[in-house]
Amino acid sequence: MNSNYDILIVGGGAAGFFTAINIVERKPHLKVAILERGKEVLSKVRVSGGGRCNVTHACFVPNELVKFYPRGERELKGPFHQFCSGDTIEWFESHGVELKIEEDGRMFPVTDSSQTIIDCFLQATKSLKIDVLTGQSVRSVFKSEDFWKVETNIETFVSEKVVMTTGSNPKIWEMLESQGHKVVSAVPSLFTFNIKDARIKDLMGVAAFASVKVKGSNLKASGPLLITHWGMSGPGILRLSAWGARELFDKNYQFVLQVNWLNEVTFEECLEELKDLKEENSKKLVVKFCPFDFPKRLWESLIAAAGFQADLKWADVSKKQMIALAEQLTNGHFQVNGKSTFKEEFVTAGGIDLKEVNFKTMESKLLPGLFFAGEVLNIDAITGGFNFQNAWTGGFIIAQNI
Structure with missing residues (x-):
């Protein structure tokens, strides 16, 4: 059985939700689904920042912000000029979530609860009629002439475009390698x-x-x-x-x-x-x-x-x-x-080689119609809200360009 969508987003984490919401807010007529392999979505958001969700960092100058990324510093300059921490604050405020700055520059919802961010995303996907499908473990991704075929353990999906927001999932990296992408092997960071x-x-x-x-x-x-x-x-x-x-x-x-x-x-x-x-x-x-x-x-x-x-x-x-x-x-x-x-903040360095991605659009240079956001890329940062900022920026740019 085939399910048809305009855009499929693989990975129900921060980057996946942010991308989906921004796409449909810009183009309400598009049919979009998020595929998540687990029973729950946004599980990393839930535990982040000790359950408070460190949404971003109060560093508002793109050229300064990039210095917190051991991998991705050069590539993120352009994207951060399009969507930076200040834009993140504004985006969340316009969606009913107020953020506050702590002494060390980290930013959290004023509620001090990651549930606030999760509720914000879930309400938005519901009102925008984005399908959030859990328990969907992707088995293969295949590109034909003019559409993508994504096969999961449950069904087969067909879509015009695919966005990968799968974080450091080795199975997806292997799949992308078999399609010709180079993956920088994952090693621990932090x-x-x-x-x-x-x-x-x-x-x-x-x-x-x-x-x-x-x-x-x-x-x-x-x-x-x-x-x-x-x-x-x-x-x-x-x-x-x-x-x-x-x-x-x-x-x-x-x-x-x-x-x-x-x-x-x-x-x-x-x-x-x-x-x-x-x-x-x-x-x-x-x-x-x-x-x-x-x-x-x-x-x-x-x-x-x-x-x-x-x-x-x-x-x-x-x-x-x-x-x-x-x-x-x-x-x-x-x-x-x-x-x-370090704590439960397990961060890895590794992912899709940055040379193979167009950072003006976040699209694959090898496979047109395939986009990446978040930690699936070989981008990582120190703690302080920077990894989330990379996810928001990537999602925003995809929504602008897809």
Whole structure:
């Protein structure tokens, strides 16, 4: 049995719904269906942002916004000039959902509930008469002369155009590969580092603003670093993991992490500062007097690592000990053995090769009539609402051009 549609959208997540709604709002006469393999739609939206749904980020300049995407930075410039975070806010407001900005720039519905976003989408699809069909697992996608044939476990659909919003679903990637598309293999992004090291052993929960670097590579990042019971986490580490997703995968997550606990301060500057301190505080105990703006427990751990006794006064610190301490502070080497998934936000790097997509329309350059939005593409971002923004922008552009 064949079901005919003008446009089929494969994948009932954020990108799929946003695309479908925008298409039918522009062209109400079109017959559109969303095919979802699961029993439920929008399940990732439900859990996102701890169940509050981090809809977008309060970064309103396209050229600034693209810097949050380890993969997709260059390609998203044009699209973000067409539909950016400000447009997202406006779109949701016009659909009855008000958003608010939090201190770190993340944006959520004022209700603090992802259900608000889900209800908004479900009401819109209902009133626009978009068919939302669940339990439809796509088995094959086939292009004939002038239409597409999409076969699921239940029935066969025929449509003029197909939009893939399937996220990181390997089965769909395989299908698209068999049609000639190149897929960049998926590797994890946004993970924390497993480190067993005496210097941080009992410092769980301690945080400092640090810069981190992977030894022997160009990978570096800075930001708050959080010591956990399995190693290191926090925005600085997550950023490094995102930009280094491929390289760290190739290293099998075994590498040396160089940590500068003083962020921008160099080894030489640190040494100078320590010398001044020695002169000004000669009678004070080193352990009691942390001159830098970071946690006392961390200071105690690093001076111990540099070979300082607990009762050492500044006056008695040798030149060799000064050098050892400056090294610990600005260039501590930590062996990383493996990674851990960050919360439940499992993000992968990988997907349809971006060279094969026309970013003015989001259409496949190889298969006319096939469009992509969201994480099915080799685009990913750090946390903060950026992955959703990519989904909204892609959906909007498809609706303009399909």
